Amino acid sequence: MGRPSPQLDNSEYAVGWIAALPHERAAAKAMLDIVHAPPRHKHAKDHNSYTLGSINGPNGEHNVVIASLPSGRYGTVTAATAAKQMLSSFPSIKFGLMVGIGGGIPSDDHDIRLGDVVVSQPTGAFGGVRQYDCGKVTARGFEECGALNCPPEALLNAMGELQSNHEMMGGTSIPDILESMYATYPAMADSRRGPAYIYQGADHDRLFCSDCIHEKGAKDCGGCNPEKEIKRPERLDQDPYIHYGTIASGNKVIKDAKVRDLLAKSCLCFEMEAAGLMNQFPCLVIRGICDYCDTHKNDRWQKYAAATAAAYAKGLLQVTDASDIQNTPEARSVVMDNSELQLFLVLLRLICSQCWLCMDSVVIDSIRGQITTDSTIGLAYLYGDYRDHKVQTTENILGAIVKQLLVFLSEIPQALLELYQREAKQEAPLSKVSAQTFLDVACEQFSKVYICIDAVDELKDQRTLLECLQGRSSMQLFITGRPHIRQTVQKYLKQRQEIPIEAHEGDIRRFIDREIGGPNDIEPDAMDEKLRLDIQSKVLASAKGM
Missing domain, CATH: 3.40.50.1580 (Nucleoside phosphorylase domain)
Incomplete structure (x- = not known):
């Protein structure tokens, strides 16, 4: 037996x-x-x-x-x-x-x-x-x-x-x-x-x-x-x-x-x-x-x-x-802490919308490549869209940045959980000052933080956002926007390097030829040459100054 x-x-x-x-x-x-x-x-x-x-x-x-x-x-x-x-x-x-x-x-x-x-x-x-x-x-x-x-x-x-x-x-x-x-x-x-x-x-x-x-x-x-x-x-x-x-x-x-x-x-x-x-x-x-x-x-x-x-x-x-x-915390307590914090972020509309987290840029891939071997570096990025002004408030954007930075950490910092617990007792929408405090605590977990904002000119509260992000020694900002935003950026970001970007006419022509067919296209359904040239001229005219 x-x-x-x-x-x-x-x-x-x-x-x-x-x-x-x-x-x-x-x-x-x-x-x-x-x-x-x-x-x-x-x-x-x-x-x-x-x-x-x-x-x-x-x-x-x-x-x-x-x-x-x-x-x-x-x-x-x-x-x-x-x-x-x-x-x-x-x-x-x-x-x-x-x-x-x-x-x-x-x-x-x-x-x-x-x-x-x-x-x-x-x-x-x-x-x-x-x-x-x-x-x-x-x-x-x-x-x-x-x-x-x-x-x-x-x-x-x-x-x-x-x-x-x-x-x-x-x-x-x-x-x-x-x-x-x-x-x-x-x-x-x-x-x-x-x-x-x-x-x-x-x-x-x-x-x-x-x-x-x-x-x-x-x-x-x-x-x-x-x-x-x-x-x-x-x-x-x-x-x-x-x-x-x-x-x-x-x-x-x-x-x-x-x-x-x-x-x-x-x-x-x-x-x-x-x-x-x-x-x-x-x-x-x-x-x-x-x-x-x-x-x-x-x-x-x-x-x-x-x-x-x-x-x-x-x-x-x-x-x-x-x-x-x-010495490892019980999984149940970690899940409760994380779920509670995530719910808090959702209720305050701090979790970023998918449509403005798709920055299509070699910059992101480049930075990701640099941080592969360095866990002390954080990265967050977002894309401005004029159609999302209702949700792209400064408080929401700061919250989205915090959420992305937390992904780099194996656990939620105790200081951030304590801050959340204090805020939750207020039973009021998160203020700009509180959102900045959340960001400060998150940034303290890293030796350096990269923040990439594409199309900053499309954001509703661009001035307020830049004011909140300025002056942090550990934070490196990469910002893109159309020329009319230059004065605002210059006002809030004193130490900066500006790189003007213009659409090159030759590149635009090659792109159009590839997408809709060039003059030597032998396909039977190829676009009429006059229409193709008309499209090309209108796109080139619209691209001036971009």
Whole structure:
């Protein structure tokens, strides 16, 4: 007769592990060193099913709660609901792990293969996850709105420890963890009933050019054009590689390589749950790569990818210091603080409108590139639009800047929370002075802050805004506007450098020719030459002085 499973109180669990799919949950359960008895009680509105257990490491034992999403229901909203319900029943959880499969985005910089693992690591302006279905698609790629929170410090510390261990040892602990899983659960390595939780072979890992479409109805890529297959160097062994960077998250399944490439923008993989969690549940996202988000995707690699991701998560917890977890605030309190502050910002109309957060400028990309390796630099940007005068007040704009700066921080500063609590008691709209104080506290968290305002002349309260932004030594302003705003800028910004920008006639002609056809266009539906010249002359005349 086996030993009874330990029965712990719900308050003794500190790690929440969310696995969306059944095989992701199976891989997660297989990582537990000790399986505990089911919880004695749950919150009345908690509909999750749980597996409880512990993972042991040299730095302590960690009690883990594993939950999956309801069968057939996936996406950001479902994940957020599952996390919220988990926290209602397990109030002492400090952080979460979102572990499962994802679609890889291979590039020249990242040789991502099936079975590899991608981990959400903060880079530059992003906290490790970007929401790809919140924003707009342009010819240059995807421009998202808003941003998502960073993983908690305890997990980032453990991640750094794990990375250094892998560098020293020349490999990861994933193969050993998987071998232990196969020994404990032999059925997971049994491929007689279909693909198992084992490596599927390099012959089944084929990457094709974006314009190569899989033959409809074909079970494999035997009929795909071999000349379109991208040749990649053979790896020395079958052990999965670990890639750290930004993960793209949203509610849509990506099955088109061209869409993948358009949305990619420095991301390493796509998945469907993390965007619903990052601002609701402090967590790290870990994804095993099971396909390349193209028409060639199939289910062969899903179980193995789920296993490699789960093995990385176990290795991460094994090096996580128990004292770091103990010193981490309860996730429920962090969520309450963040949600309360976000609600406060919404009620005061401080959260920026999407339509004026889409500054299409190489300046933003340039600054983002500079801050990639410096977490002490903050960046905020917005676009003036005369159609939004009702919402583009000075108070709202300052609030939008504060919100963007907070994204760079792993947690809301205590000073800002205290300021909010004082303001909330006033039960009155936020004043300009209070909004400035919010901005001052936010800027104090950085060594330097870049603020970019495009089309400042379109803002209603431009003078008041410039007055509020002037005189901060740590703040660098980049402002664009039409010539008539120059005197106002000169009045409030004494130390400045002005760069006049004019539309070049030759550039305008080339742009028009490209968009509507030039004089040598041989298309049968080409525009009448007289009409084309008339359009060109009117556009050139309108561009004078711009």
